[in-house]
Amino acid sequence: MVRFEVHLSDEGFAGIDGEPLVPDAGRSVHEAVLDRLRQYAEQRGAPVEATVNDGPGTTHFVLQVAPDGSSHVVIPADPDPASDPDPASDPDPASGPAPAPAPDRPVAGAPPSAPLPAELAEPITRINALTSDGRLDEASAAATALRESLTASLGAEHPDTLEARAMEAYLAHLRGDHHEATVLALDVARTMCRTGDAQAPAAVARATAAWRRLDDDRTAVLHGRELLRLCDSLHGTHPLPPGHAELTRRVRRRLEKLTARCTGSSTARQTDVERSR
Numbered sequence: 001m002v003r004f005e006v007h008l009s010d011e012g013f014a015g016i017d018g019e020p021l022v023p024d025a026g027r028s029v030h031e032a033v034l035d036r037l038r039q040y041a042e043q044r045g046a047p048v049e050a051t052v053n054d055g056p057g058t059t060h061f062v063l064q065v066a067p068d069g070s071s072h073v074v075i076p077a078d079p080d081p082a083s084d085p086d087p088a089s090d091p092d093p094a095s096g097p098a099p100a101p102a103p104d105r106p107v108a109g110a111p112p113s114a115p116l117p118a119e120l121a122e123p124i125t126r127i128n129a130l131t132s133d134g135r136l137d138e139a140s141a142a143a144t145a146l147r148e149s150l151t152a153s154l155g156a157e158h159p160d161t162l163e164a165r166a167m168e169a170y171l172a173h174l175r176g177d178h179h180e181a182t183v184l185a186l187d188v189a190r191t192m193c194r195t196g197d198a199q200a201p202a203a204v205a206r207a208t209a210a211w212r213r214l215d216d217d218r219t220a221v222l223h224g225r226e227l228l229r230l231c232d233s234l235h236g237t238h239p240l241p242p243g244h245a246e247l248t249r250r251v252r253r254r255l256e257k258l259t260a261r262c263t264g265s266s267t268a269r270q271t272d273v274e275r276s277r
Contacts (some may be wrong), residue, residue, distance in 0.1 A: 003011040004050040004051070026067070030128070037063075045067060120160060123145075123148070127146070127167065136174050138161055143171055162192065169182075169185040181213075183223075200234060204231055205247060208247060211223055211224060211251075220258050231251055235248075245247060
């Protein structure tokens with residue numbers, strides 16, 4: 001598959017394979033990137049992939065774009081199947097997909113491939129602008145307000161509400177609050193798995209990416225158990241994207257290591273207590 005390199009700067013500029021990309025008036029740089037990738041896919045009659053570097057020092061991930069403009073984050077293969085994917089020993093964000101928002105909506109920096117309803121265009125455009133300016137706390141507050149409004153008007157399980165929730169998770173990730181990102185992303189994945197949403201596998205992948213960055217073993221075990229249940233629940237429900245079996249294997253392997261580590265730590269503490277008596 002053809003692979004492109006996309007670079008997004010903090011100043012709002014973009015380039016694809018070193019070629020500067022200037023968005024048309026009224027469009028964001030993220031819209032321009034996705035539109036250009038869609039054009040490349042149309043020319044080839046097949047999906048293309050792009051490694052997206054979202055600003056210097058921030059996460060990067062692989063995005064696959066089809067000729068119809070649909071997109072999803074690709075789960076890369078683990079470069080070392082025997083390695084421990086804990087953040088401490090695997091700090092490279094490329095080892096897992098970024099917990100990006102759901103595809104097909106321009107939320108929190110994700111390029112769109114479908115028009116937005118008029119009532120969502122203004123708040124999402126504002127959130128994108130705040131995110132591009134690095135005003136992440138304000139963007140997060142605006143995303144939460146949008147999600148609360150959508151929950152009241154459409155319900156907690158409506159696709160637009162879930163995408164706003166995914167936006168909150170992505171912004172938490174950008175702020176470095178990986179626990180909140182995990183909780184929010186798991187909430188989206190849980191709902192989509194329960195309702196049989198076709199985007200459930202992508203939501204589980206995003207939740208996994210957030211979970212991999214947790215640095216507290218006990219918290220990671222707690223959320224990892226639910227994450228593994230969600231991974232397993234998808235098998236047999238509908239066609240799964242390539243790499244889902246590998247994703248489930250990675251979650252299971254890391255959870256086993258974390259559980260063993262927590263058990264060993266508890267045993268050591270108990271031994272210390274007994275010795276002190």
